[in-house]
Amino acid sequence: MxxxxxxxxxxxxxxxxxxxxxxxxxxxxxxxxxxxxxxxxxxxxxxxxxxxxxxxxxxxxxxxxxxxxxxxxxxxxxxxxxxxxxxxxxxxxxxxxxxxxxxxxxxxxxxxxxxxxxxxxxLPASEVATISLGALLIDVERHLVRVAGEEVQLTSTEFKLLMNLAERIGRVQSRELLLQNVWGYSYLGDTRTVDTHMTRLRTKLGAAGELIKTVRGFGYKLEES
Missing domain, CATH: 3.40.50.2300 (Response regulator)
Known part of the structure; x- marks a missing residue:
């Protein structure tokens, strides 16, 4: 405990x-x-x-x-x-x-x-088996995502993007920070790649995509509905 x-x-x-x-x-x-x-x-x-x-x-x-x-x-x-x-x-x-x-x-x-x-x-990565938010289940070790029990096919970048939000539940992540943490490069004046991937991720997650909230003019956060 x-x-x-x-x-x-x-x-x-x-x-x-x-x-x-x-x-x-x-x-x-x-x-x-x-x-x-x-x-x-x-x-x-x-x-x-x-x-x-x-x-x-x-x-x-x-x-x-x-x-x-x-x-x-x-x-x-x-x-x-x-x-x-x-x-x-x-x-x-x-x-x-x-x-x-x-x-x-x-x-x-x-x-x-x-x-x-x-x-x-x-926690060590080996101890974080799953992250569960409503219908969304993330199997950290196996890099698998399920929504309402159905497996969702994500690219490695989409999975990293989702994990970056899931590990900071309720905390807003700027587009610039997401670029650095997920793609590994600094802000170069164009964050459209973040928005594009976020749109695809939401679409793939279906109803669970609503857990990803847009903070206008800043970035994104993941929170329980």
């Missing part, structure tokens, strides 16, 4: 998040300030930390920087929780080593999807 440490000074929110984590089958620990959370992370070495940015005494960015700078805790993934959604705050969080970023107010469903996705990425 994965252990998740919640470092959040708003007690009601921390209790709500802890409740939903436990409902999802996780073991949950809670700390209400940065110094206590840091000590708890060192003591129990959780599988994931949900870390508020604005904490009393010790800011979340400092907690994250300290965690990522120590060999004992560097490998623990961190999801930042904050009411501040400006791009500069996200950049700072990622520069400190955060693995994901969720802006308040957030739905607990979205947060649970982010938690699941980050923990899945932490």
């Amino acid at each position: 994965p252990t998740v440490l919640v470092i959040e000074d708003e007690k009601d929110l921390a209790d709500l998040v802890a409740f939903h984590l436990e409902q999802e089958g996780y073991c949950c620990l809670v700390a209400h300030d940065g110094a206590t959370g840091l000590a708890e992370a060192r003591r129990c070495k959780p599988d994931l930390i949900l870390l508020d940015l604005m904490l009393p005494g010790m800011m979340g960015t400092e907690v994250c920087r300290t965690l990522k700078g120590a060999e004992l805790t560097a490998g623990i993934p961190v999801i930042m929780l904050t009411a501040r959604g400006e791009e500069i705050d996200r950049v700072v969080g990622f520069e400190m080593g955060a693995d994901d970023y969720v802006v308040k107010p957030f739905s607990t469903r979205e947060l649970m999807l982010r938690v699941r996705a980050v923990l899945r990425r932490k």
